Amino acid sequence: MxxxxxxxxxxxxxxxxxxxxxxxxxxxxxxxxxxxxxxxxxxxxxxxxxxxxxxxxxxxxxxxxxxxxxxxxxxxxxxxxxxxxxxxxxxxxxxxxxxxxxxxxxxxxxxxxxxxxxxxxxxxxxxxxxxxxxxxxxxxxxxxxxxxxxxxxxxxxxxxxxxxxxxxxxxxxxxxxxxxxxxxxxxxxxxxxxxxxxxxPATNYRQRVVNIFGTKTNEKLVPVEEATEVLTVSGFVGKPEFSKKTKSEQFFFVNNRFVKSPYLNHAINAAFEGLLKDGYHPTYFLNLTVDPQTIDINIHPTKTEIKFDDEHTLYAILRSSVKHSLGQFNIAPVLDFDSDANLDTPYNYKNKSGKTPTITVDSSFNPFASSGAAPQKQNYNRQLKTQAHWESLYVGLESKSNDALNNFDEVTFESEAKTESIFKSSEVSPEKTTYQLRQKYIVSTIKSGMLIIDQNRAHQRILYENLLKQLTSKEATTQQLLFPLNISFSTSDIAIIKQLQSDLEFAGFQFSDVKDESVIITGVPVGVPESEVTIVLEQLISDVENDVPDQNFSASDLLAKSMAKSLSIKTGQSLNADEQEHILNSLFACKEPSVSPTNKTTFITLGVDDIEKKFM
CATH class of the missing domain: 3.30.565.10 (Histidine kinase-like ATPase, C-terminal domain)
Known part of the structure; x- marks a missing residue:
């Protein structure tokens, strides 16, 4: 052989x-x-x-x-x-x-x-x-x-x-x-x-971050500085109010080399605990300096992953450093049990000097003086005049009330205004056909058994098909904003928005200007709240970065998927009976009701036979 x-x-x-x-x-x-x-x-x-x-x-x-x-x-x-x-x-x-x-x-x-x-x-x-x-x-x-x-x-x-x-x-x-x-x-x-x-240009670290991610980034940064025998930390973290739904602005550098470390990322998240909304991620640009002999950077061909000798110590130092910076610059809330809020100077009186109160005394007043004394007589006359003033308010009411008591036909009673519903309900209330389970699933009965719908995926499918129809027909309805929105983005994010600007306009967005670091929006699609515009655009940018369609893929399809993901009903949201019915009916009016835009199952059915098997 x-x-x-x-x-x-x-x-x-x-x-x-x-x-x-x-x-x-x-x-x-x-x-x-x-x-x-x-x-x-x-x-x-x-x-x-x-x-x-x-x-x-x-x-x-x-x-x-x-x-x-x-x-x-x-x-x-x-x-x-x-x-x-x-x-x-x-x-x-x-x-x-x-x-x-x-x-x-x-x-x-x-x-x-x-x-x-x-x-x-x-x-x-x-x-x-x-x-x-x-x-x-x-x-x-x-x-x-x-x-x-x-x-x-x-x-x-x-x-x-x-x-x-x-x-x-x-x-x-x-x-x-x-x-x-x-x-x-x-x-x-x-x-x-x-x-x-x-x-x-060659500059310092803060200016380099600003030059890459835009001038608006400067106001978002909180410096972090900590030096120990094991680890030296320097750099910046973003303020919690500027956190994003994407992880695009998270950078770890170990000995001037970019690395990805989920373990150290968890330390940053732990430092921001209680300061971020659900689904949002902190921004950070941190440089870590350690002894080269305590790390191994050759565990991955691209050297983006790293292994530390003592990860637990680095975790604790990094978390403490970030928490210290957030507290030092009054980013994190501080509880002071020693101070009494009642003793604080009101804001309106902060710059005013204190005034000595003045007391006036009637030296001629004598409670034991005779009734004929002049001062006492003046006070008595003043009291009579005041009493006559308020007693005049009730003049004539006694006679009217007596007449009303003698004539019961004129007696009226006040009651609350009775308003009828616009839609008159039938005497027999309809039977409830849907139920919400754990604020995540919609349960309904069908002839063969039971239907269970994932409300988030189902709503994504409904929105996706509606948005795709608007994008392809180019007939989206725009809702004009009373005040234009000025939203800041990095230079690379602006490039993505410029690339998708025509598709965004077909979807219902209106741009008055697209600058190097910001966009001005004057109109949004109907059904998109003004507060959700930034979230929708950030989600779209994230999808372009990560899911990135190929050249044969439709940009309209990506936009419809991204907007459907941002605007859909989330897990944990309570729905009333009408909303549950609407999702149920709208889902089965879709062309592909069985899967979400990301090809995940939207509903399952449990037949009567399947249920009966559970009781055997």
């Missing part, structure tokens, strides 16, 4: 490694930006075409590479940060020109131009699918420029799995934000299809 195990060729091995490192254009952006940071760059420029599918170019002014380093950077297992296995547990860099470039070069056309400061000429290397096409001497400025063209050109199956340009650009923007937030001392710029998306 012949041998069946064989070594893979280098180009195949590189393509397999690329599958772990490079999943989409955003993965290439992350690797190249981190390489530029490790090269000591002070200014980094990112250039994209077709959301990175056609071109991803990163230009930096770092220290550059020599001819030998430039060539070795595309070899597998080549790195500048590891000399022994122990170095894996004390990493301070992100990875300088090693391993990632080999994976990228295996599935794209790569052109590298680099020059060190003391060299007169630089090096240009062109690689296509792990094969070096050329290596020449070129004139180039100090630093490095890496161009990655035609991603997945030799793996069509992987390229077919890429989403639309809008979706891929969103992922690239997220990676750009993460790297830029971690390094505010470096200037970043980003261009897409020739247009400038971001221009971030």
């Amino acid at each position: 012949s041998d069946i195990i064989q070594l893979l060729p280098d180009h195949v091995a590189n393509q397999i490694a690329a599958g772990e490192v490079v999943q989409r254009p955003a993965s290439v952006v992350k690797e190249l930006l981190e390489n530029s940071i490790d090269a000591g760059a002070l200014e980094i420029k990112l250039i994209l075409k077709e959301a990175g599918k056609t071109l991803v170019q990163v230009i930096d002014d770092g220290k550059g590479m020599s001819v030998t380093d430039a060539r070795l950077s595309f070899e597998r297992h080549a790195t500048s940060k590891i000399r022994s296995a122990e170095d894996l547990f004390k990493l301070n860099t992100k990875g300088f020109r090693g391993e990632a470039l080999a994976s990228i070069a295996a599935i794209a056309h790569v052109e590298l131009k680099t020059k060190q400061e003391n060299d007169e000429l630089g090096t240009c290397i062109v690689i296509e699918g792990s094969e070096v096409k050329s290596q020449n001497v070129v004139v180039t400025p100090k630093g490095t420029s890496v161009s990655v063209k035609n991603l997945f050109f030799n793996i069509p199956a992987r390229r077919n799995f890429l989403k639309s340009n809008t979706v891929e650009l969103r992922h690239v923007t997220d990676e750009f934000h993460r790297v830029a937030l971690a390094h505010p001392n470096i200037a970043f710029s980003m261009f897409h299809n020739g247009g400038e998306q971001f221009s971030l």
Whole structure:
């Protein structure tokens, strides 16, 4: 029998490694930006075409590479940060020109131009699918420029799995934000299809957050500072009143590297306990500094997940730090049992000086004086005059009341006004056919047994079909607002709203202006409360970010699903009999009553036979 195990060729091995490192254009952006940071760059420029599918170019002014380093950077297992296995547990860099470039070069056309400061000429290397096409001497400025063209050109199956340009650009923007937030001392710029998306100068951390997420963010931030032997925490958390229904503004950086940690996220939620409404999430931009030997960042290929040696201590320190900041800046409510609210100075008298009360005494008054005394006589006359004044109010009432008692025909009695209902009810009240169970399910009887409806999913289906009909027919009714709504969003969120603006207008929204960081709304769809407009738009942005439709998918369908999710009756909401009947009848008038817009079951039936089996 012949041998069946064989070594893979280098180009195949590189393509397999690329599958772990490079999943989409955003993965290439992350690797190249981190390489530029490790090269000591002070200014980094990112250039994209077709959301990175056609071109991803990163230009930096770092220290550059020599001819030998430039060539070795595309070899597998080549790195500048590891000399022994122990170095894996004390990493301070992100990875300088090693391993990632080999994976990228295996599935794209790569052109590298680099020059060190003391060299007169630089090096240009062109690689296509792990094969070096050329290596020449070129004139180039100090630093490095890496161009990655035609991603997945030799793996069509992987390229077919890429989403639309809008979706891929969103992922690239997220990676750009993460790297830029971690390094505010470096200037970043980003261009897409020739247009400038971001221009971030080197500045402090607070200003970097404001430059990315808009000027309105500045008033939302609460600083957090805490230094211990185990952990140093710095950064900002958002005020509770500015919390969002999405998790788009939650950033953890451990030793200047973005990480995802549900455990530490729980610590932040614990610090905000009692301050957030249900379904809302806190905003935070926190930098954690720990000993590199106490963490392991190599448990995931993208290094976004991390493992700590002592998670319980970090949890307690982080939660206490955030709670301390919220209390220090009077964000969290404080109970003071020592002060008495009755002793507090009223607001109207805060800046007024106290006045000494004046007392007037009638020195001539003598209670034992004779009745003929002049002062007493004046007081007595004053009393008689006052008594005559109030007694005059009842003049004539006695005679009228006596006449009324003698003539019973004129006696009238006051009673409450009797108002009849607009809809006259029948003498026999109709039998109740629906019941609400645990404020979540609507139970009704049918011929074959029992019907149980999930009120939230059913209402989503009803709203979804109505909204989709309005969007496709473009006949939505708009309700004009008395005062326009001015809602602030980040730059990336505004880009999504601009993309969906025409569909939103077909749904019934009216925009008077869409600025760089805010939108002004003058009309909303009928049935959408003014207080729910912000929630609807935030939910829509979140759905575009996460569920993100493909290019063959309808934007109207996504909008209808998102609005139905925001406006539907929630679990826990009490419904009267008429509302229950309305949902029941409207659901079975839908085209697809059995499933919600997200393909979840809306109702189940229990036949009489199924019920009888329970009693056997």
